[in-house]
Amino acid sequence: MTVPLSSSLSNLPKPLQLPIPSDVLELINAHLTNLQPEEILKWAIEYLPDLYQTTAFGLTGLVAIDMISKITSNPPPLIFLDTLYHFQETYKLVEEVKERYGQPVHVFKPEGCETVKDFEDKYGERLWETDEASYDYLVKVEPAQRAYETLGVKSVITGRRASQGGDRASLKPLEVDSTGLLKLNPLFQWNFAMVEWYISEYNVPRNKLLDQGYRSVGDWHSTVKVQEGQDERAGRWAGKEKSECGLHKDYFAMKAQAKKLLERNQSSPAPITSEA
Numbered sequence: 001m002t003v004p005l006s007s008s009l010s011n012l013p014k015p016l017q018l019p020i021p022s023d024v025l026e027l028i029n030a031h032l033t034n035l036q037p038e039e040i041l042k043w044a045i046e047y048l049p050d051l052y053q054t055t056a057f058g059l060t061g062l063v064a065i066d067m068i069s070k071i072t073s074n075p076p077p078l079i080f081l082d083t084l085y086h087f088q089e090t091y092k093l094v095e096e097v098k099e100r101y102g103q104p105v106h107v108f109k110p111e112g113c114e115t116v117k118d119f120e121d122k123y124g125e126r127l128w129e130t131d132e133a134s135y136d137y138l139v140k141v142e143p144a145q146r147a148y149e150t151l152g153v154k155s156v157i158t159g160r161r162a163s164q165g166g167d168r169a170s171l172k173p174l175e176v177d178s179t180g181l182l183k184l185n186p187l188f189q190w191n192f193a194m195v196e197w198y199i200s201e202y203n204v205p206r207n208k209l210l211d212q213g214y215r216s217v218g219d220w221h222s223t224v225k226v227q228e229g230q231d232e233r234a235g236r237w238a239g240k241e242k243s244e245c246g247l248h249k250d251y252f253a254m255k256a257q258a259k260k261l262l263e264r265n266q267s268s269p270a271p272i273t274s275e276a
């Protein structure tokens with residue numbers, strides 16, 4: 001792109017051309033930081049090329065879906081990575097959202113697997129315990145990359161917030177990941193209470209598990225309820241160092257980490273039950 005730093009943002013091409021030079025990205029982020037989420041979303045719909053929303057139908061993503069429905073009648077399609085290990089309540093919520101908002105939901109599962117049995121025949125049972133990094137790669141990282149390549153995605157809206165802490169503490173509104181994908185985080189400045197308020201104020205569909213003490217919901221095997229006063233993400237991988245599923249980490253590093261398992265699996269189709 002040939003836009004010099006001194007140009008006003010209104011001179012940027014629509015859609016933006018990739019790659020975005022780092023000084024222009026900085027300028028965009030300085031601009032977006034002063035906007036409300038609805039305004040960030042409006043800007044994104046105007047400027048971001050081949051825009052989709054990737055969502056696990058967490059509260060933040062649901063807020064974005066609802067806000068977008070009030071901005072445009074042509075919302076970015078949704079991408080849902082079906083790990084095969086979501087709670088039934090999550091699968092029900094996907095159907096509810098489809099019915100209420102109507103945009104297409106592109107579902108991507110682990111490669112070559114339609115069911116848990118398919119996955120466990122290939123990789124063994126409880127892979128998340130025996131080889132966590134490969135599990136993350138197989139159920140989230142690889143399917144996401146496949147989704148982006150298959151659909152021609154260049155930009156995605158995510159439901160991450162800085163108040164979720166960990167790697168997200170210094171989250172910016174717009175990021176470029178290791179593959180060049182643009183990631184927009186429209187609610188990066190909101191906290192859990194604000195998101196909860198929006199969901200109840202506008203009667204947005206939500207995961208029924210939230211009524212049972214869950215706050216952040218991932219796979220059933222790595223999600224537990226949280227106690228009053230505990231951090232919103234305390235129920236994800238409880239008792240472990242881990243705080244991310246790998247989806248927002250460096251794609252190439254995640255792939256390299258999973259390589260050993262993938263190679264071993266290709267040379268021997270027998271189920272893997274423990275990490276050598």
Ligand SMILES: Nc1ncnc2c1ncn2[C@@H]1O[C@H](COP(=O)(O)OS(=O)(=O)O)[C@@H](OP(=O)(O)O)[C@H]1O
Binds near residue numbers: 055060080244246248
């Ligand atoms: N399964 C799946 N499919 C599609 N997109 C997904 C998935 N898991 C995570 N995400 C994206 O990451 C956002 C944050 O999710 P989480 O806080 O649950 O954390 S984590 O990514 O699982 O570590 C999440 O925000 P929400 O839209 O609020 O769910 C999504 O943008």
